[in-house]
Amino acid sequence: MSKSLFQTVSIDLAERSYDIHIGSGLLNLEAMLDGLPRATSVLIVSNETVAPLYAARLAESLGKKYAHVLTLALPDGEVHKNWQTLNLIFDTLLQNGCDRKTLLVALGGGVVGDMTGYAAASFMRGVPFLQIPTTLLSQVDSSVGGKTGINHPLGKNMIGAFYQPLRVICDLDTLQTLPDRELSAGLAEVIKYGPIADLSFMDWLEHNMDALRARDVTAMAHAVQRSCEIKAWVVAQDEREGGLRAILNFGHTFGHAIEAGMGYGAWLHGEAVGCGMVMAAQLSLRLGLVDAGLVARLHALTLRAGLPVVGPVLDATDNAGRYLQLMRLDKKADAGQIKFVLIDGASKATVQGAPDALVREVIDACCK
Ligand code: NAD
Ligand code: MG
Secondary structure (H helix, E strand, O other): OOOOOHHHHHHEOHHHHHHHHHHOOOHHHHHHHHOOOOOEEEEEEEOOOHHHHHHHHHHHHHOOOOOEEEEEEEEEOHHHHHHHHHHHHHHHHHOOOOOOOOEEEEEOHHHHHHHHHHHHHHHHHHHEEEEEEOOOOHHHHHHOOOOOEEEEEOOEEEEEOOOOOOOEEEEEEHHHOOOOHHHHHHHHHHHHHHHOHHHHHHHHHHHHHHHHOOOOOOHHHHHHHHHHHHHHHHHHHHHOOOOOHHHHHOOOOHHHHHHHOOHHHHOOHHHHHHHHHHHHHHHHHHHOOOHHHHHHHHHHHHHHHHOOOEOOOOOOOOOHHHHHHHHEEEEEEOOOOEEEEEEOOOOOOEEEEEHHHHHHHHHHHOOO
């Protein structure tokens, strides 16, 4: 029998409030399904990598509560986060006579979670939806906050909806099979929460980074819990990204330039964010917002997470110019004015512009 110890983080969004359960052995734990609505059918949406590992275990638990449990394994990868793949979800729902009570369950990383959430938001104008994230990144970031959607050939995440799940279940055991590189990418989004919201969490990460890389369940439980608490606190104040939610993009302005400049997929998103955080911290230092000690600590922690801390050269003649050009195109830029998330060394972040000359200095200092 699996252990049934779990922690719960609540996300407070009035009538759309929900719980995030974090623990070990949760895929097998029937208590995880308590209080979910009745339905005749459930569709587990996963992918061809994750379904063989975990779908049967989950289907068994769901089968005790629901009469028909269907499983759909989508092709794996960000390139499949599109209309054609989304349509496979609708095909399965309609071919199997699913109705507006059918529960959709996302079992996988952020790609599966975003697509399943969007399918749930739109099938029959909205069906109940459960998130079971199986990557560290999806447990600490994408499954929390209600952003769902797919990519368009002209831009990432361009088609989507805000749609909150009924519940999020983070089974830490699933992280045991995650490739090392994906684990490190998830750690970037964990590290992010320290400088922007809780420096004592950064201290904790400094003491526990080795345990996290060894996938120690107790350490992982705390990292996921604290990350979800911070994201929940931010999202509860700004569900639809009118302001505060932008601080969650710490490291992402430089990071997006790296991802776009290298060609999407060359660097994992979390790798680009890791390096981008170091660059954003350097910019904060040059603006006199933070001291060199904190910047050095963030650099060291990012490195220990297995993440790159030196930015790639995107253009041999005018590298800083290329970064600036890419950052101006970023969807978060405001009429060509680049927005940076900067840290103040006291658990707070601000979103602001910065003089090009300083940004160039940072890029020159951080790229090789
Ligand atoms: P992913 O979903 O592509 O998963 C990464 C890889 O790990 C995939 O190959 C996947 O099949 C595999 N995998 C997943 N779980 C596994 C497990 N337990 N064992 C072994 N392999 C496993 O990537 P991701 O990093 O989880 O998510 C990235 C996506 O999330 C992007 O599309 C991004 O746009 C989205 N995202 C959304 C939000 C949001 O707020 N909705 C936030 C951040 C990111
Ligand atoms: Mg991110």
